[in-house]
Structure formats: structure tokens, C-alpha cells
Amino acid sequence: MLCSWQLKSFELFNKKSTKFYAILPNQDQLLLLLITAATTGDSLEAKIIAVRLFLDIVEGSIDHDERIAVKILEVFDIKLTDIEKVASQSKAKNDRRFHNVKAFLEQYIFGFIESESYMTAVNLLEHFSIRQSGESFLVKMIEKKQFRAAEKWATFMGKPMLSMLVQEYVDRNKLKNAYLIVKKNNLQQEFPDVHHKYKESALKKLAEKACWDVAEAKANGDRQLVDYLVYLAMEAGYLEKVDELCNRYSLEGFPKAQEHEAIFLQHCFLNLNELGVEDIIWVDELNGLGKATCHIEGSKVVGLDCEWKPNYVKGSKPNKVSIMQIASDKKVFILDLIKLYNDVPDVLDNCLTHILRSPRILKLGYNFHCDVKQLAQSYGDLECFKCYNMLLDIQSMFEDPRGGLSGLAEKILGAGLNKTRRNSNWEQRPLSQNQLEYAALDAAVLIQIFYRVCDHSHAADALDGHNKIEWKSYIVSHMDNPRKSRKESRLRKEPEPEVKDNEA
Secondary structure (H helix, E strand, C coil): CCCHHHHHHHHHHHHHCCCHHHCCCCHHHHHHHHHHHHHHCCHHHHHHHHHHHHHHHHHCCCCCCHHHHHHHHHHHCCCHHHHHHHHHHCHHHHCHHHCCHHHHHHHHHHHHHHCCCHHHHHHHHHHCCCCCCCHHHHHHHHHCCCHHHHHHHHHHHCHHHHHHHHHHHHHCCCHHHHHHHHHHCCCCCCCCCHHHHHHHHHHHHHHHCCCHHHHHHHHCCCHHHHHHHHHHHHHCCCHHHHHHHHHHHCCCCCCCHHHHHHHHHHHHECCCCCCCCCEEEEECCHHHHHHHHHHHHCCCEEEEEEEECCCCCCCCCCCCEEEEEEECCCEEEEEEHHHHHHHCHHHHHHHHHHHHCCCCCEEEECCHHHHHHHHHHHCCCCCCCCCCCCEEEHHHHCCCCCCHHHHHHHHHHCCECCCCCCCCCCCCCCCCHHHHHHHHHHHHHHHHHHHHHCCHHHHHHHCCCCCCCCHHHHEECCCCCCCCCHHHHECCCCCCCCCCCCCC
């Protein structure tokens, strides 16, 4: 048990080095160190004791955590000359290992390199200003993905090593790391292309996620980057975006969308004609909502989907659901939820309640629990999104969700969906024709997938040898808690829609 003055010593030392005492292995030595520092005020004596403690650690006479040695050096600002002085005056002077203290320390540090404790090794090398290790050490740290240690070491070694680090990053396609090093250390003259390579890499990642608006903002009007973004749009088959960028930035020499898009889409992706859709109907006022509800209530099977404007600000709330698509066999109704909610919230609530809770309409969705959550957050005061009957999530019927809805459509129907517009601005009004068609396809394709997998003649191909999907067992109802497991929420006693397998 420590007496009051010993506890006071702990307190005084802790003000200088937070939690240092918690990791030291020898309490008696620590107390001696603390008592000396706290009671006599003799900083020189405290440093000498600290050096002795460090030498004991280096000699291996004390089992220790590797952080301890570095912490002692930092707290007491122990230099190589301090160690040489204490070593020459202590019992260590008779130990040949301490005749050349620097060489002995290098050997000690080399042990950390061998054990791949790279940050500890770098901290010690930097502390003692030892510059023996070179490019091979840098490469070894990068190969082991110890990037922080590699960057700290290169910064200590200076511009030549920093240049080697940047080149290693570029060669390994770690362009963001390279760009940050170049920017931080003013190496733009040595690496003029790194900035654009990094920006192009960032644009490509955004394009792969269909975040075209964000990618354009990142380009910030830079002609070289805008040109690259146009090529990415062409590669993705998003020729509408090609036209848009060419018009906005007065670019020439790129193909026009109307010349190529129809052929491209016909050969690569599903279209509304192939799905039997005859009409897309925009619903944003009371009259249209009533007609849409009457039509949908007369359908046995409908496809559901939602879209909202993506939010790319980290940590911010998602945007409200903008539109809801409800597809029947021949028509797709696109409800402007934002406008209908503002103008006729009670009527909207009543109409969607009739549709979503009807036991006579089978509702098809894909990963619909995500839409449910978003709808509830967007329109929490509406009752219609709090409970559902007869909902079949198509995704739950398949074990492998890779490729999403487009991948499933390609597997079942032979062609996928064009997803280049999925992250567009769904709050703009009016939506473009391409946006309307994209939104309609996502809802309409669910019906065709459902019909195909329930058809005996195609089921074997779709299910890799299974004769038929027992789709009725996947129907869920009363989804007031979207996190319920499938077993907990499967329909048990609700009436089933009159959809026969052979009719499907």
C-alpha cells in the first residue's frame, strides 16, 4: 500500500506523462524515479535514473512492453550523449556491448525491425537521429502495409526518401497516399502527374458507384478531368451524361447520345418494351392519385420501389424518399411523394394504406426493408408505412445477392438493368425521360422475375436444379419492425392472393 507522499509522487509524475506508470514493469524502480523527481526537484538526477532504467530494459534484465523504452526517452528527453555518459559511469562500463553505445542501440532497434514492430523502430531511429537504414527498410514497411511508419520514416530521412516513397505508392496504385505525401511535402514539381492520377482514380471510383454529380463536382471544371469523366460515361454507356457534359463544358469530338444510345441499350440491358410496360404515369396531384389507386387495387401483383437523392456528406441524415414506383403488368405509376405529402398528406396516407395493407394484392420488392426504413424516416407521421400485408421480398428467395437486382435480372431474364442513373438527383422536377424509364424498370422487372421463377418450365434453370421456388413461404406481413428475421415475420394465417403458379 502506498503512503500519501508516494501517491502524491504518482500524481505529480502523471501530470507529466499520462498513464506512463501503468505500463512500467518494475514498481520499485518507478517509485524511486517518481520520488526523486517529485520530492527533490532534481531533474538531472531523475534523468540519470531514467537512463539507468532504459539501459536495464535494453540489456533485457527487465521484461517490458516495447512502448516503455520509447516513452522513457520522450518523457525525460534522453539523448545518445546521456546514455553514453551514464553507461560509462555505471556497471555497464565493464560490458563490452556498451563500449559503442550507438552500435548497441542500433542492434536493439534492429530487433524491433526483425519482429516487425516498425513504428517502435522508427520512433527510436528518429529519436536518436540514426540514419543507417535505407530504401530496403522503406520497401519492407510498405510491403507489410505499415504506411504510417513508412511515412514517418521517410519524413525524417528527408526529400530523397520521400520521393522514393511517392514512387513506391504510385507503382502500387496507391494514388491517394502518393497525392497526400506530395501535397504535404511540396513535391509537386517532382511529381506533376500524381495530382491528376489521383483525381482520375477518385473520379473512376465515383463513376463505378454511379455518383456522376459528385464526380463532376470533384472535377471542379478542370478540362483534363472533365474529359476523363466523359470517357468514363461513354465506357459505362451513359451517353446522356456524355451529351450533358459536352454541352455544359463546350466539348467537341464525342458521339451524340441519340446516335448510339438506342443501339447500346438494346444490346446490353432490359428495356420497358421487353417487360411489356405500355405506359409510365407521373402522379403528383389528387386526381391522378385516385386513378392510380383504383388501377392498382384491381391488380393481383404489383412491383414496388423507391428512389431518393443520395447524400454524400459523411454523418449527415439521408434525404427524404422522393418518388415511389408501383408497377402493374402494363403500367408503372410514379408517385411524387414529396409533392403529394405537402399537398394532400391525408389522401396519400389513405391511398397507400389501402394498397400496402391489402391482403388481395401481392407486393413485390427487392431488399425492401431498406426502403421501409427510409420511408418511415422520411414520412414518420403517416400510418401507411408502419404496417404491410402480402409483401414478398424477391431478394430473400435467392441465397446469392451479388450483383443486386440487375444481376438477378440477368440471371433470370437474360439481361440486366442499366444502373448508370441510380444515384442521380431524384428531387429535380421534372425528372428526365431517362430517369422516369430507369425508375419504372426497377419496379416492372420485379413482376417479370416473379412470373419467370414461378413458371415450371423455367424454374430449373433459375434455381440451379431446384424444380420450383415455394414463393408463398417467403411472404411477410405486418412489417412494423423491418429488423425482424424472415422466420419471425413469415405469413402464417393471412389470405393468399389468387395467383396460380401456372398463371405466373
